[in-house]
Structure formats: structure tokens, C-alpha cells
Amino acid sequence: MDVVRTEYLPDPSLDQAEMKAQQRDIAADATFEDDGAVDPAALRLDEPIELPDGDPPRSGAADAPIVVGVDQAFTDGTAISAAIAVQSGSVVGRSIGRAPLEIPYIPGLLAYREAGAIVDALESLTVDPSLLMLDGSGRIHYRQAGIATHVGVLFDVPAVGVAKSLLCGRPARSLENPLPDGTRVPILADGSVEAPDGTVIGHAYQSRQFPTPARRHVNPLIVSPGHRVSATTTVETVAALAAGYKLPEPTRLADRAVDVAEV
DNA sequence: GCGACAG
């Protein structure tokens, strides 16, 4: 697939003020509403997917939506990104991308550190995605332009962000301990987000609840729209693709793939 | 000045 908004390719040499200004432009170009391209009901998975060893057989229902999970890992001074395309319960495409790490991790500017590798991976992907599932936030971001929004706008493809912790915003209710499986808690814009106070910018979603060594529970996922999807569709999509594990299948497979690639 | 902070 190809980048359509080349002016937004992440440039690590920009200073922080320029990055923030660009993020405001990206947020203005993003859409946090459904445009009909994504239907959660058409994505429902019942069981976990196996990660193929070699090149994935391009099987699957030809007209079913394709969700591409993307995740990164780091070695030395390099960022590695893996993209795994999932269509109706099977892997129908995969690619790996790399890019040198130019800047440190800075909360709110993650895309300028990691998106280069993601773009490299997605540009060599031969199937075209109905939805991109990025690790990190989308609209749950100070300037409503998290990495999922940035990448979604770059390719002008529907995108959602799946994070393991909350960057900013305020949960509508407490996220304290054992939330029942399937619980959805809206995340609202507050003073830390450049959006009208109270705007629903995403959700905390308890995909699975089971005991862990340290704590007696598992933290909920934090999901938010990246581009061309609403907050509600975003949670429903993640819920539909969660097949017994904490992470939705596309993300979980990309996670595994990038670890293997790192070796 | 104080606190918070995706991966």
C-alpha cells in the first residue's frame, strides 16, 4: 500500500514544537466517525489464529474485511515493525519493516520515533487493509493525534489504536480492579486533551480477566479511534477480534511475528 | 511550581 499524505511522513529532525504543530494538522485531517468502511459484525472471531511459518497462503473469503495488526520491537538502534494481515480467521499477508531510531521515546511524540518502521512495513504489504490496528493510542492523545491517527491519515485508511495503558484523558468510571469480562468504560477528554471537555475519545475494554502472579487481575486495554472510525466501532472491533487472549488477534500475531523477526 | 506521561 502507498502513503497518500507524504507531507506527514514522520521526520525525526523536526523540533518538538514543529512536531506538535504537525500533529494538530493531522488531527484536523483525521475523521473520528464511521464512514461505513468497517463493520465489527463482519469481523467476529471465535478462536485464536495460528501464525504461519513461511509465506501465508492467501486463502480466506475473498470479500471479507482484512484487518492488519502492527507491532514494533527494538534492537540496537533499530526499530523493527511487523504487519500481519488477518481475513476471516486466517493470515493472508505479512511484512516486516525497519528504520533507524533517531529520537528517544517522548510521551506524545511516539510516532516520530516508531512510525518510520511502520511505514516501511506497510509499503511492502501486498494486500490492502480494511482496517489498521496499531499498538498505542489514536484519539486518546494530547492533540488527538496518537500513532494510530498519524498512520491512518498517512495512508488514509481506517485505523484504531490498542494500548496497554492510558496516556491522557479521564475514565468515566473507576478502572479499579476486577472489571468483569467485556466491560467498556468510556474515556473522556479533560484538560489534558485538545478536545471539548467530556468528548468520548476512546474506551477502556476488559478483554479478558484472569489472575496474574503479581496482581490479582489483568488491566483493561485502552482503545481509541485513529482515523475513519468512531469510538464505539473501535471498541466493538477490538471486542470482535479478541479470541481468548488479552490482545485482539491481529495485534497478538504481530507481537509474536516481530519477536521472531528480531532473532 | 507540581504531577502525569502510549511504546
Added chain:
DNA sequence: ATCTTGTCGC
């Protein structure tokens, strides 16, 4: 994110 073995509990 990454550095890292065994170990507690369902």
C-alpha cells in the same frame, strides 16, 4: 519498549 529465572496459582 528492554534487561531477565523461577515461581505462584487456576
